[in-house]
Amino acid sequence: MDYDVKDLGLAEKGKLRIEWAYQSMPVLQSIEERFGREKPLAGVRLSACLHVTTETAALVKALKAGGAEVRLCASNPLSTQDDVAASLVQHDQVPVFAIKGEAKETYYRHIYACLEKRPQVTIADGA
Secondary structure, X not given: OOOEEOOHHHHHHHHHHHHHHHOOOHHHHHHHHHHHHHOOOOOOEEEEEEOOOHHXXXXXXXXXXXXXXXXXXXOOOOOOOHHHHHHHHHHHOOOEEXXXXXXXXXXXXXXXXXXXXXXXXXXXXXX
């Protein structure tokens, strides 16, 4: 799997933080359960350029449960949570391209990495 994160050794910490945040998202939990059963996004290539945070991780996991082939890059390198990025790669097999404080060149390389799979759907928060 293609990815670029700071350190996969941070994955366990990230997993715990994602699980904690997820507990406060009952609507997203319901959507993920339904998506897991129905797979409404089966076969859809989806790339997201969002803040790589625990909340975004929960959304990405729900989209993947729905059958989407998801790739994620950071919309703001300053808000990237490296442990969350590592967890999505290690535990959820999501290609993530995000490193806290990444340089401009790396930032754009990461965006292109999400676009190279020719997504059918993109999600961005203004990047």
